[in-house]
Amino acid sequence: MTDAEETIAVVVVTYHSEAVLPGLLTTLEQGLDGLSWHLTVADNASADESVATVRRLLPAARVVEMGRNAGYAAGINAAVAAAGEHTAVLVLNPDIRLTPGCGRELVEVLRRTGAGIVVPRMERGDGSQIAALRREPSIPRAFGDALLGASRATRYPWLGELVAGERSYAEETVADWGAGSAMLISAECWRRVAPWDESFFLYSEETDFALRARDAGLLTRLAPRALVVHLEGESKVSPRLWAMLSVNRVRLYRRRHRAWATALYWSALVLREASRAVLGNPASRAAATALTSPRLLRTAPGPEWMVRRG
Incomplete structure (x- = not known):
């Protein structure tokens, strides 16, 4: 061909x-x-x-x-x-x-x-x-x-x-x-x-x-x-998009692994974002909040999480 x-x-x-x-x-x-x-x-x-x-x-x-x-x-x-x-x-x-x-x-x-x-x-x-x-x-x-x-x-x-x-x-x-x-x-x-x-x-x-x-x-x-x-997007600077990214990482991992493994993976992400939130990172603060919210973890993030892109 x-x-x-x-x-x-x-x-x-x-x-x-x-x-x-x-x-x-x-x-x-x-x-x-x-x-x-x-x-x-x-x-x-x-x-x-x-x-x-x-x-x-x-x-x-x-x-x-x-x-x-x-x-x-x-x-x-x-x-x-x-x-x-x-x-x-x-x-x-x-x-x-x-x-x-x-x-x-x-x-x-x-x-x-x-x-x-x-x-x-x-x-x-x-x-x-x-x-x-x-x-x-x-x-x-x-x-x-x-x-x-x-x-x-x-x-x-x-x-x-x-x-x-x-x-x-x-x-x-x-x-x-x-x-x-x-x-x-x-x-x-x-x-x-x-x-x-x-x-x-x-x-x-x-x-x-x-x-x-x-x-x-x-x-x-x-x-x-x-x-x-x-040119890259806004996920690194937008708290809401970074929170969406973090929640979806857990959702994807949960689909492919057992509950105990997902709990360990989730804890690692919470550790990462919480430690950076303490240092004043607003994106990590938003991600840590989302990752520790049972409601947000249960519900797939949708358009309400979006900000203007591009």
């Missing part, structure tokens, strides 16, 4: 994304050069000009107006359902920027290795590396993060969830999961593992999908020569 015979369904979920969308849309042509592709955007009831921006810059794109803030997973599912025929699905955040030829690199690794998911190497806008690969969440890794901090815990694979370091991103690497902001999913993987779990609304949905793909024998791989720039 040649590159021209590959047809990529590019799917993007927007929510108040008007400010960052042009930067993505104008890089699709160079990033996907040599490939056949089409774009489908699922808009989660943006109050800005997100939909108008898509229709102005790429009139041929399909737009699915969700009519409500349905979440990231629901948007992806709806966009893929509305997309035309395809041999792979490329999920992109609105704040991703493709570099020339990265699409061909992703497709080449997907085709050659038989992976279920391929993720690119990521950099921030200032050129610094983003650790896009992750190890499966575990009790030792949760305590490693709590006691050592994420950056120091990465030195020890059994204590760190992040896969960090330049050497880790210099060659094709298999990981338990990768950042959902940019990932190429094979048609087989989508057929066997989809849909994305919409109960997560935002955060942990890509972890869940990649771990279920791995369970099915469809691995996540890094394409080191495929580079994207990620």
